[in-house]
Amino acid sequence: MKVLVIDPDETRATLVADGIRAEYGGPDTLIRLSGRFELRMLRDFDPDMVIIACESPDRDMLEALQLANDAAPRPVVMFVDRSDANATARALEAGVVGYIVDGFNPARIASILSVAASRFQVMQGMRRDLDKARADLAARKTIDRAKGVLMNSRNLSEDEAYKLLRKHAMDTGRPMQAVAADILAVSDLLKPGSAL
Amino acid sequence: MNLTLAYNPLNDAALILVAEALGFYDSEGLSVTLSREANWSNIRDKLAYGLIDAAHILAPMPFAAALGQGPSMGRIIAPMALGAGGNSVLVSAALKRALEEDGEAPKSLRGSAKLLAREVAARRYAGAGRLVFAVPFTFSPHHFVLRHWVAAAGLDPERQVQWVVAPPSRMADMVRDGLIDGFCSGSPWPQTAELNGDGEVLFSDPDFWTLKPEKVLGVRAGWAEANPDGVVALVRALLRAAMWAHDPAHRDDLIRILARKAYVGAPAEAIAAAMADDGAGLVLDPQTATFPWISHAKWFLGQMVRWGWLSPEHDFDALARRIYQPDLWRAAAGSLGLALPLADEKDEGGQGSDWLLPAQPADIVMPPNALFDGGVFRCG
Numbered sequence: 386m387k388v389l390v391i392d393p394d395e396t397r398a399t400l401v402a403d404g405i406r407a408e409y410g411g412p413d414t415l416i417r418l419s420g421r422f423e424l425r426m427l428r429d430f431d432p433d434m435v436i437i438a439c440e441s442p443d444r445d446m447l448e449a450l451q452l453a454n455d456a457a458p459r460p461v462v463m464f465v466d467r468s469d470a471n472a473t474a475r476a477l478e479a480g481v482v483g484y485i486v487d488g489f490n491p492a493r494i495a496s497i498l499s500v501a502a503s504r505f506q507v508m509q510g511m512r513r514d515l516d517k518a519r520a521d522l523a524a525r526k527t528i529d530r531a532k533g534v535l536m537n538s539r540n541l542s543e544d545e546a547y548k549l550l551r552k553h554a555m556d557t558g559r560p561m562q563a564v565a566a567d568i569l570a571v572s573d574l575l576k577p578g579s580a581l
Numbered sequence: 582m583n584l585t586l587a588y589n590p591l592n593d594a595a596l597i598l599v600a601e602a603l604g605f606y607d608s609e610g611l612s613v614t615l616s617r618e619a620n621w622s623n624i625r626d627k628l629a630y631g632l633i634d635a636a637h638i639l640a641p642m643p644f645a646a647a648l649g650q651g652p653s654m655g656r657i658i659a660p661m662a663l664g665a666g667g668n669s670v671l672v673s674a675a676l677k678r679a680l681e682e683d684g685e686a687p688k689s690l691r692g693s694a695k696l697l698a699r700e701v702a703a704r705r706y707a708g709a710g711r712l713v714f715a716v717p718f719t720f721s722p723h724h725f726v727l728r729h730w731v732a733a734a735g736l737d738p739e740r741q742v743q744w745v746v747a748p749p750s751r752m753a754d755m756v757r758d759g760l761i762d763g764f765c766s767g768s769p770w771p772q773t774a775e776l777n778g779d780g781e782v783l784f785s786d787p788d789f790w791t792l793k794p795e796k797v798l799g800v801r802a803g804w805a806e807a808n809p810d811g812v813v814a815l816v817r818a819l820l821r822a823a824m825w826a827h828d829p830a831h832r833d834d835l836i837r838i839l840a841r842k843a844y845v846g847a848p849a850e851a852i853a854a855a856m857a858d859d860g861a862g863l864v865l866d867p868q869t870a871t872f873p874w875i876s877h878a879k880w881f882l883g884q885m886v887r888w889g890w891l892s893p894e895h896d897f898d899a900l901a902r903r904i905y906q907p908d909l910w911r912a913a914a915g916s917l918g919l920a921l922p923l924a925d926e927k928d929e930g931g932q933g934s935d936w937l938l939p940a941q942p943a944d945i946v947m948p949p950n951a952l953f954d955g956g957v958f959r960c961g
């Protein structure tokens with residue numbers, strides 16, 4: 386596991402590193418500390434997890450990278466200055482983000498890290514399922530609309546239109562959604578009054 | 582009544598800071614603890630977890646969060662805007678030269694957009710990399726302004742320019758190191774960078790849109806529902822701060838307050854440059870720049886659709902009204918003797934000179950409300 390710790394407070398960063406080593410110490414655990422986050426760190430170090438202090442201005446930068454790149458989001462664990470057990474619990478429930486309260490008990494840091502990591506896995510799974518469900522829905526809508534076009538223009542029943550779409554997809558070796566999208570694009574062009 | 586109010590140290594947190602410095606929270610019966618935050622993600626998360634009750638936020642943030650773009654923010658309402666304008670775009674000296682013709686910078690953004698297109702073509706021909714621009718947050722007016730300008734050049738902001746999100750405190754370094762070619766940020770960061778010789782201001786908000794919406798007061802809906810009087814008292818305190826801060830006679834005092842280390846904490850010289858008449862154009866007028874226009878909310882939502890972050894199949898009117906709450910503004914402003922706009926929406930753009938906004942008890946004389954490209958955004 387490779388962990389990148391971003392914290393302007395060097396002493397605290399060292400404590401966090403000690404906490405991770407106490408739990409995951411071993412030849413496979415690599416920890417890098419930095420006062421700032423730089424984009425090149427993702428390429429050069431390729432961390433599995435980034436831990437960032439909440440007072441680092443670089444948080445928004447990391448956040449945007451996660452938004453832009455679903456493939457490589459990493460959980461971010463932060464610190465709050467005042468201990469607030471409820472807030473910590475709620476933060477962990479929220480998934481990707483975990484809060485570590487002040488008082489840096491290294492063992493506690495490790496356990497929060499493992500909770501954050503497992504939450505992260507769950508969230509990733511949910512996000513993948515959701516993406517797939519969205520894509521399936523979009524495909525079905527496209528196919529339904531193309532069916533409608535065929536039914537109108539060739540005077541077919543719904544079942545006949547579907548079979549025709551499926552046959553064309555099989556003949557051309559393309560997904561039904563792609564065939565349906567082509568039909569929609571062409572039907573838009575053929576609409577009276579469409580711009581030249 | 583106790584509440585914790587967070588802000589990002591920028592000039593446009595002025596109303597929040599002035600209300601504390603001048604004791605307006607106390608006189609409205611509020612005991613406010615200010616929380617200075619180093620980034621927007623913290624503010625969003627702390628609102629979500631109930632660690633703070635209200636905050637200075639980028640206007641698009643609650644819409645993005647409500648529509649599932651990025652982590653949750655919890656339910657947020659926006660009873661007022663915290664002013665208009667105040668951002669500037671700073672570019673490297675090299676890019677500034679490239680955006681001039683015969684040593685002259687064009688007066689309008691249409692002109693600079695044309696030169697931007699020329700520069701992008703020249704770079705492509707020379708095999709140079711894409712121009713890189715930085716913004717402070719994905720869902721920010723800064724991002725929308727720069728994208729609109731790039732698109733006005735006939736360029737595709739998605740493919741022909743590269744975007745990075747970076748903290749304003751580091752943007753000047755990134756320009757100096759050649760990592761980015763320019764950035765858009767709230768003041769006083771662009772002015773600080775210019776004073777340090779790290780680049781030159783290319784344009785400021787009023788050049789783009791004379792009365793551009795920017796930050797709003799975001800309040801946790803849970804807190805607002807539990808403390809209906811508290812919300813109105815908070816808006817009153819901030820409107821009273823606006824009455825004071827908008828008075829030109831108070832400008833020097835305002836600059837000194839903002840420059841305090843615990844507040845914005847930037848050099849007074851940079852804050853003053855941003856506040857000057859030809860500066861970043863931050864408008865703090867309570868009457869014309871703090872009403873939470875539903876048409877502003879819809880403009881932001883429209884930008885999110887435009888750049889492909891949002892499907893157009895949403896009930897935008899319902900969403901805008903769930904977050905922006907003009908009636909809370911009216912409740913607070915009416916008790917301070919301000920005029921109350923009759924409508925919740927207006928045309929955004931197209932007003933090149935002063936105009937009359939229907940209001941009671943008397944119509945409001947509004948300053949120009951025009952976009953550089955002449956565009957008009959009309960609701961419904």
